[in-house]
Amino acid sequence: MGGFMKSFSVLKKTGLYSFMSNTSWIVFESIIRAIVGLTVGVFIARYLGPENLGKLSYSSAIVGMFGVLAGLGMDSNIVRDLVKEKDRVGEKIGTTFFLKLSGSLIAVVCCISSVFILRSNDVTVVSITIILAMSMFFLPFDVVSLYFQSIVKSKYTVLAKSFSCVLSAILRIILIFNDAPLISFAWVGLAEAMLSAVALTYFFLLKRNQVGFSWTYKFETAKKILAEGWPLLLSTAGAALYMRADLVMLGQLSSNHSVGIYTAMLRISEIWYFLPAAFISSLQPFLVRAREISRDLYIFRLRVLYEFMILLSVSVSIFISLFSDYLVQIVYGHQYQEAALVLRTHTWATIAVFLGVASSQYLVIENLQKISFYRTAIGLLANIVMNALFIPIWGAFGAAFATVISFYIATFSLILFESSRGQCFIIIRSILPLNIINFIRGAKNDANF
Structure with a gap:
């Protein structure tokens, strides 16, 4: 018992306990969302079939491409500032809310204009x-989750988002059992965004006595946020484009059926993408503090992070490659069987995605957001060109192949820039199995991590 209490005391002193506690909440929410999303997504896919699923996914892709405007795409910067400038939290949050609300209006206009032009x-x-575009008017309330993230209290965000996720999942199941039309599922998407905003507001008001600040707007702060964050905003916008460009281009160059097949594959391939975001969202404050304490400690934590991302992503890719046929058959049935080959190809993008998310934190902390934009632009350009070449020939498989190659091009384009070249070499060395073993041992032995 004494040994346990001593270990607990060490964890509290080093900050690892709060990191682990916060991460466990985020991982819990991500797992719940992934399980519920996959389960309900399977029911929806089986109910709608590839053609109707393709229509729903095509619309969701258009909204997803412009949704970054509603979210500003600067969340990492905002969290960083909330950690560093605790005396200006109310001003930062209030100003960010107003900026996000303005971005939502622009995003809705872009979505509606685009769909009228394309379809x-x-x-x-x-x-x-x-209908789905209207949900973006509720995204500004996510500033509450940024505040909870900055004080390492993400459990309130988890409770709010899990509530909306589970309730909307129940509504979708009810629609399926009542043979509801396709458009009904869009209305549930809007309801989920509204429920999440209401729940977040509830928890913020519940804790208002502990918060100790009020939301304010300041024009100069807004200018500073936009001036510092526009490279990251453009980078995030580019990322949203090339995460969804394949679906939109499939819909334009192939068919709704191909979009449906590709969407079914994505639900399995991308279900793992929450893992790096879950760990890194909690780790970011510790990386910021480590940089202020010691450059060596900062680099060490980054290297351990890359090693862990490699180990995790390779394991996922091998598993999916070996069992893709069985997974598709069991999950979706015979009507989606052609998605297996697409899944076997697309899953190898996981490694590039995990490393890309991890290295993005380095760029944010070092104020190298312009590089984030450049590498995303490089990946987007490669993705669009290869999609245009391969989709007309191979359909959904061509889109998967183009996406995998473009993700690796984007992630390792860090080597093109002098200020990020060193990080790229660290990432490349992370692939070596011996390094993985050594860094796991080092992480276990280092109490400061």
């Missing part, structure tokens, strides 16, 4: 896109 002859797709 004006498809009334169903246009209607679904407009």
